[in-house]
Amino acid sequence: MNGERLKRVRQAIKEAGVDAVLVSSPENRRYLSGFTGTSGVLLISAEENRLLTDFRYVEQAGRECAGFEIVRVEKTWVQTLRDIIAFRSYPRIGFEGSHLTYRLYSTLAEALAPVQLEDIKSGLDRLRAVKDNEEIKLIHRGVLMVDEAFAQLCETIRPGVVERDFSLALEAFLRQRGGERMSFDTIVASGTRAALPHGVASDKAIESGDLVVLDCGVVYGGYASDFTRTILVEAEPATWQEEIYRVVLAAQQAGIDKVRPGVRAAEVDAAARGVIEDAGYGEYFGHGTGHGVGLNVHEAPHLSASSEEVLEAGMVVTVEPGIYLPGKGGVRIEDVVVVRDDGPEVLTTTPKNYLFRA
Ligand code: ZN
Ligand code: ZN
Numbered sequence: 001m002n003g004e005r006l007k008r009v010r011q012a013i014k015e016a017g018v019d020a021v022l023v024s025s026p027e028n029r030r031y032l033s034g035f036t037g038t039s040g041v042l043l044i045s046a047e048e049n050r051l052l053t054d055f056r057y058v059e060q061a062g063r064e065c066a067g068f069e070i071v072r073v074e075k076t077w078v079q080t081l082r083d084i085i086a087f088r089s090y091p092r093i094g095f096e097g098s099h100l101t102y103r104l105y106s107t108l109a110e111a112l113a114p115v116q117l118e119d120i121k122s123g124l125d126r127l128r129a130v131k132d133n134e135e136i137k138l139i140h141r142g143v144l145m146v147d148e149a150f151a152q153l154c155e156t157i158r159p160g161v162v163e164r165d166f167s168l169a170l171e172a173f174l175r176q177r178g179g180e181r182m183s184f185d186t187i188v189a190s191g192t193r194a195a196l197p198h199g200v201a202s203d204k205a206i207e208s209g210d211l212v213v214l215d216c217g218v219v220y221g222g223y224a225s226d227f228t229r230t231i232l233v234e235a236e237p238a239t240w241q242e243e244i245y246r247v248v249l250a251a252q253q254a255g256i257d258k259v260r261p262g263v264r265a266a267e268v269d270a271a272a273r274g275v276i277e278d279a280g281y282g283e284y285f286g287h288g289t290g291h292g293v294g295l296n297v298h299e300a301p302h303l304s305a306s307s308e309e310v311l312e313a314g315m316v317v318t319v320e321p322g323i324y325l326p327g328k329g330g331v332r333i334e335d336v337v338v339v340r341d342d343g344p345e346v347l348t349t350t351p352k353n354y355l356f357r358a
Contacts, residue, residue: 020045094120142225167201183217228334259344
């Protein structure tokens with residue numbers, strides 16, 4: 001049982017003004033209870049920690065969730081919950097609004113009436129933003145696995161190689177070394193496709209002179225990693241390729257340099273974006289500068305212009321500006337960075353000079 005996390009969720013319950021909370025998203029469920037199964041709901045209040053799950057997971061839950069009472073769901077978890085709640089005084093219950101479907105929410109509201117349901121998902125998600133040492137270790141391990149995969153396979157990015165075949169080789173390499181799965185569908189975007197910020201590997205063959213944006217991550221111990229490098233395939237760089245690469249690299253460094261406790265996430269975005277805007281490419285950088293990484297590959301804090309979050313020691317974020325020129329190609333560079341008391345600790349070790357190799 002992770003007493004510290006349960007203490008913090010109880011604090012969040014208090015702050016949200018609810019009497020108990022239902023945790024249904026896989027990330028928060030695992031974070032608070034240790035449960036790695038794919039079906040179940042937590043009920044947490046000042047007095048109780050329960051996991052409602054079906055017969056497939058009862059034994060596993062008993063092993064994984066010390067400190068939780070495991071309740072076997074017979075028909076639906078909503079019915080089981082209703083039976084439990086009937087003996088409680090929980091007039092207001094928090095739930096995860098962006099996770100429950102509308103249909104499930106309606107069923108829940110009807111079954112629990114007159115209980116008032118409050119969406120407190122963002123408060124729950126915030127609990128995961130600051131990582132402990134164990135979590136940082138797992139993320140670091142994933143980051144280094146991808147660094148190793150890239151070092152081994154980068155030379156195989158050659159003219160004639162199909163994007164999808166490269167992503168398959170990369171994924172096989174990572175899975176063989178203990179990766180549970182990829183953090184998301186691997187992006188291999190070559191040539192003009194590199195102008196697509198989310199160009200998932202396709203049937204296109206890589207060509208000489210292409211910029212190739214490779215964006216991938218592996219999940220290790222439940223924790224995601226995230227990585228992007230842009231490489232030039234067997235050619236001297238064209239002037240525009242070299243220019244946007246240098247701008248993105250400078251922007252990324254400016255963003256990383258800003259990372260420290262007390263800095264607003266929006267300031268990191270502004271630092272990176274400023275470099276790209278000053279070089280005249282502002283309109284070609286249409287996404288946020290980075291995001292938190294953890295049990296979810298995209299989580300708090302969000303490093304974007306509209307973010308109101310403030311960095312704290314122990315947060316783990318990506319810094320990943322890019323420039324995407326429609327019809328030509330694009331560049332993105334992404335590292336994973338830990339917010340430390342004395343500044344940024346960059347976990348990613350892969351060099352960033354891939355445009356300049358002979
Ligand atoms: Zn990312
Ligand atoms: Zn990425």
